[in-house]
Amino acid sequence: MVTKTKTKTVQNVNQAACQELKKAIGAEKVRDDEITLVTHGRINHGFDPSMPFHMPSMVVFPETREDVVETLKIANKYKISVNPVGIAQMAIPTAEGDIILDQRHRDKIIEINTDSGYAVLEPGVSHDKLTSTLRGTGFKCEVGTMTGSATVLAGGLTGGSKSFSNRHLSSILDLEVVLPDVTIFNTGSSMFPGVGPHVRARPYADLAGLFTGSNGTLGVITRFAVRLHPVNEVSRVHVAGFSNFSDAVDYVKDLVNHNIPEHCIIWNWHMYHTWPLDSEGMKTVMPEILKMDIRKPPEGTPYSMVTSFLSGYEEQVEFYEKMCVKIALKCHGRAYPREEVEKRWPQTMAGLKQQYEDYSYREGTHWARGRWSGFVVFAEPKDIKEVEKLAVKEFAELGPRARPINNYAHPFDYGRTFLFRYAGFPETDDVETRMKIGKKTMELCALALKKYRAVPIRGMGESEGEKAYLDVLGRIKKALDPNNILNRAAGAGLYKGGR
Amino acid sequence: MKLAATLEDVKAASSTCLRCSWCAYGPWPENLPLCPIYSRFPSFTFSGGGFLFLALALLEGKIEFSQSIADFAFSCSSCNACDTKCNVIHSHKSHVYILDAIRVMRREAVKRGFIPDGVARKIYDEVKKTGDYGRANGFKLPDKIRSDNANTVFFTECAHSKSRKGIAEATINLLEKIGSPVGQFAEKGCCGSTLYDFGFWDELEPLVKANWAKMKPMKGKKFVFFDPHCQEFIVKRYPEILPDFSPIKNQHFSQLLADAFKGGRLKSKNSGKIKVSYHDPCYLGRGLGIFDAPREVVGALKGVELVEMVRNRENSFCCGARTLGDYVPNLSEDTARERIKEFEVTGADLLITACPYCKDQFQRVMPAKDKTRVKDMTELVDERT
Numbered sequence: 001m002v003t004k005t006k007t008k009t010v011q012n013v014n015q016a017a018c019q020e021l022k023k024a025i026g027a028e029k030v031r032d033d034e035i036t037l038v039t040h041g042r043i044n045h046g047f048d049p050s051m052p053f054h055m056p057s058m059v060v061f062p063e064t065r066e067d068v069v070e071t072l073k074i075a076n077k078y079k080i081s082v083n084p085v086g087i088a089q090m091a092i093p094t095a096e097g098d099i100i101l102d103q104r105h106r107d108k109i110i111e112i113n114t115d116s117g118y119a120v121l122e123p124g125v126s127h128d129k130l131t132s133t134l135r136g137t138g139f140k141c142e143v144g145t146m147t148g149s150a151t152v153l154a155g156g157l158t159g160g161s162k163s164f165s166n167r168h169l170s171s172i173l174d175l176e177v178v179l180p181d182v183t184i185f186n187t188g189s190s191m192f193p194g195v196g197p198h199v200r201a202r203p204y205a206d207l208a209g210l211f212t213g214s215n216g217t218l219g220v221i222t223r224f225a226v227r228l229h230p231v232n233e234v235s236r237v238h239v240a241g242f243s244n245f246s247d248a249v250d251y252v253k254d255l256v257n258h259n260i261p262e263h264c265i266i267w268n269w270h271m272y273h274t275w276p277l278d279s280e281g282m283k284t285v286m287p288e289i290l291k292m293d294i295r296k297p298p299e300g301t302p303y304s305m306v307t308s309f310l311s312g313y314e315e316q317v318e319f320y321e322k323m324c325v326k327i328a329l330k331c332h333g334r335a336y337p338r339e340e341v342e343k344r345w346p347q348t349m350a351g352l353k354q355q356y357e358d359y360s361y362r363e364g365t366h367w368a369r370g371r372w373s374g375f376v377v378f379a380e381p382k383d384i385k386e387v388e389k390l391a392v393k394e395f396a397e398l399g400p401r402a403r404p405i406n407n408y409a410h411p412f413d414y415g416r417t418f419l420f421r422y423a424g425f426p427e428t429d430d431v432e433t434r435m436k437i438g439k440k441t442m443e444l445c446a447l448a449l450k451k452y453r454a455v456p457i458r459g460m461g462e463s464e465g466e467k468a469y470l471d472v473l474g475r476i477k478k479a480l481d482p483n484n485i486l487n488r489a490a491g492a493g494l495y496k497g498g499r
Numbered sequence: 500m501k502l503a504a505t506l507e508d509v510k511a512a513s514s515t516c517l518r519c520s521w522c523a524y525g526p527w528p529e530n531l532p533l534c535p536i537y538s539r540f541p542s543f544t545f546s547g548g549g550f551l552f553l554a555l556a557l558l559e560g561k562i563e564f565s566q567s568i569a570d571f572a573f574s575c576s577s578c579n580a581c582d583t584k585c586n587v588i589h590s591h592k593s594h595v596y597i598l599d600a601i602r603v604m605r606r607e608a609v610k611r612g613f614i615p616d617g618v619a620r621k622i623y624d625e626v627k628k629t630g631d632y633g634r635a636n637g638f639k640l641p642d643k644i645r646s647d648n649a650n651t652v653f654f655t656e657c658a659h660s661k662s663r664k665g666i667a668e669a670t671i672n673l674l675e676k677i678g679s680p681v682g683q684f685a686e687k688g689c690c691g692s693t694l695y696d697f698g699f700w701d702e703l704e705p706l707v708k709a710n711w712a713k714m715k716p717m718k719g720k721k722f723v724f725f726d727p728h729c730q731e732f733i734v735k736r737y738p739e740i741l742p743d744f745s746p747i748k749n750q751h752f753s754q755l756l757a758d759a760f761k762g763g764r765l766k767s768k769n770s771g772k773i774k775v776s777y778h779d780p781c782y783l784g785r786g787l788g789i790f791d792a793p794r795e796v797v798g799a800l801k802g803v804e805l806v807e808m809v810r811n812r813e814n815s816f817c818c819g820a821r822t823l824g825d826y827v828p829n830l831s832e833d834t835a836r837e838r839i840k841e842f843e844v845t846g847a848d849l850l851i852t853a854c855p856y857c858k859d860q861f862q863r864v865m866p867a868k869d870k871t872r873v874k875d876m877t878e879l880v881d882e883r884t
Binding site: 031033034035036038039040041043053055059061087102104105126128129131132135429 | 510511514519520524527528529530540541542543544549552553555556559561562565567568571826
């Protein structure tokens with residue numbers, strides 16, 4: 001009975017907040033109908049079989065920054081958690097009764113600056129919208145999509161999804177943030193009147209870094225600037241193959257250290273056979289792939305393939321191609337002539353051409369006969385080699401139900417660190433295998449961290465060092481968000497002693 | 500393959516959704532919304548993915564069937580854009596798509612007595628009363644071209660749309676001009692497509708069986724349709740419903756006209772210059788993959804210039820005719836108005852289509868003075884040959 005009374009009180013509070021918010025920003029921007037709420041809830045589904053059900057209390061679609069401010073004011077007054085999301089809401093870490101703040105209606109491209117090379121955007125701008133707008137400007141965006149129409153902001157905040165550059169870890173230059181107490185400020189050079197966002201952190205500490213990757217737990221980003229890069233005279237993909245991952249890493253390191261490619265990816269052979277096949281292609285290729293052992297590619301098929309994006313003047317790119325051939329040989333691999341790649345892996349080449357030569361990276365067909373389950377870590381070059389060996393062995397032992405198993409790796413920050421993604425694609429309804437992979441992933445993350453100094457992309461909160469860091473972050477969270485209203489579910493580990 | 504008939508049947512496919520919203524948008528570089536309900540109010544709920552998550556929530560008992568669920572499920576225009584755009588659901592082993600999940604939700608809502616007011620209720624009442632949704636359309640081939648031995652059979656579907664009469668007259672005229680004998684197939688009541696789309700499935704199977712029993716002896720012949728809804732349903736769904744179904748040769752009337760022009764059996768007259776824009780009907784285009792034939796027909800007409808709307812072919816935008824729920828008020832009309840605005844931008848004189856429902860819908864929302872600017876392709880061809 002106590003629980004019921006409590007639930008009723010919470011509902012009343014939420015209803016009062018909802019009415020007040022509708023009055024403040026307009027009823028059409030606040031939806032609290034049951035269908036909207038349940039479809040924005042956490043539902044046990046293929047993406048994550050262990051999701052407990054939670055339902056928000058309202059979904060807000062702000063059209064202006066002031067709408068965001070009003071939402072936070074009312075959330076503070078009623079102490080309701082606010083969960084800011086963009087177009088692609090892959091997993092909504094909703095706490096029961098959250099306000100979901102969906103900024104997809106705020107989708108203006110405010111400025112494209114082709115002198116300094118940045119774009120100023122509202123959070124709802126999709127990747128497609130930005131890349132379409134950039135056509136003909138001579139500039140491109142380095143942010144990848146993650147999922148189809150994901151916001152550029154989401155892609156920019158997740159360092160792992162960059163598609164066009166090895167050269168920075170973050171593509172974010174400037175953020176406009178609304179804090180829970182509705183203070184509005186800019187993290188970059190646009191804090192100065194009339195100045196554009198061309199410098200990320202001068203003359204003060206880099207606060208953009210505080211808000212990127214914070215999952216909306218510290219502030220709501222209402223405008224942002226991302227890096228743009230010029231489209232050079234020639235843009236070409238180069239492909240080299242290696243019999244093992246280690247040689248491929250050495251090759252990439254050498255290329256990047258000589259500033260040759262704009263971007264590189266190391267693909268395992270499963271991955272380059274299946275990306276980006278259309279659904280018909282998937283149906284024919286995938287069953288064959290499923291029969292094979294990940295550790296043993298078919299005769300004549302390189303275990304790892306490195307695709308490098310080369311750009312510059314024609315003479316420069318020709319020189320780069322020669323360098324790629326030379327360095328591939330040095331690293332015990334071989335460069336593949338374009339014609340051979342087009343013949344042997346036509347869909348891969350078509351995808352790469354689209355991504356690198358047409359600057360229009362859109363998602364191809366996913367391997368949807370199953371669900372991505374896997375792990376992602378950052379590690380130094382020599383360590384990433386060991387991580388790959390470990391992951392291949394452990395995932396292969398999970399058995400055929402975990403297949404197909406794909407992995408790929410990118411260098412970042414001029415090869416100082418490599419991102420490594422590993423995934424199995426069990427059947428959607430094979431909850432047992434997915435749970436098994438989930439467990440294995442946690443074990444592998446812990447092992448990779450302990451043995452090979454690999455940094456997981458999601459915090460584990462176990463080591464003393466990590467605990468100390470989280471303590472500092474928690475203190476910042478408490479100072480900025482005393483009522484703990486921002487993304488309470490994601491910020492749970494940060495906030496102790498609050499409501 | 501079995502028809503997806505229960506929420507359990509669509510569960511695994513629904514679980515593939517990543518909430519990426521890809522299902523709502525057209526391709527790069529235009530990146531325009533294709534989903535009518537999403538276009539009206541962009542949100543995850545109002546997208547194909549939203550419907551999938553709703554199916555999961557219903558399955559898990561997180562929400563109960565209600566009038567609102569029915570109104571919501573019937574608000575989808577069944578335009579199939581989401582299934583064309585979704586990258587993940589296609590490879591799923593069950594071959595269940597977003598529209599299947601929506602139809603199952605309609606079915607389950609209807610079973611529980613939740614039916615939207617208005618057109619859906621009228622159809623339901625009629626189906627309950629008569630066990631059918633058929634209408635005799637009075638289409639009768641003239642004796643000079645009618646031959647029961649002909650290898651081509653005209654599928655003369657029932658007459659629900661106002662446009663049907665004009666289209667039927669133009670069709671008969673054109674068949675006379677082409678001169679090849681054709682047979683006629685009058686379905687027994689409704690082919691089932693309307694009942695299937697709107698969840699009135701209790702009466703579906705007897706109708707489908709009765710139609711197939713009549714069609715079966717003619718299955719070696721080529722069936723020609725002018726309603727893409729009937730054609731798509733028979734070609735794609737009959738195999739899922741009828742264990743003894745075997746594929747039939749089929750053609751849309753636009754394809755027959757295109758062939759007639761190519762073969763010199765139909766000739767264009769010298770008429771005045773005119774610009775037309777062609778609206779791809781969802782079931783003819785995305786449903787059956789017929790995009791070229793209507794354009795070839797327009798191209799064969801002297802003095803007619805085709806100007807494309809921004810959203811065309813598989814990325815066409817629906818007319819909204821099959822939106823029968825009012826979860827979003829005026830959605831059906833607003834969808835048609837949005838399409839008409841896009842047509843107006845082209846500067847074309849005429850908006851032509853190849854589906855009676857689309858023609859009805861556009862004429863319904865066009866200002867009175869402009870209603871004659873909407874035509875079925877058959878009528879345009881009849882006028883200019």
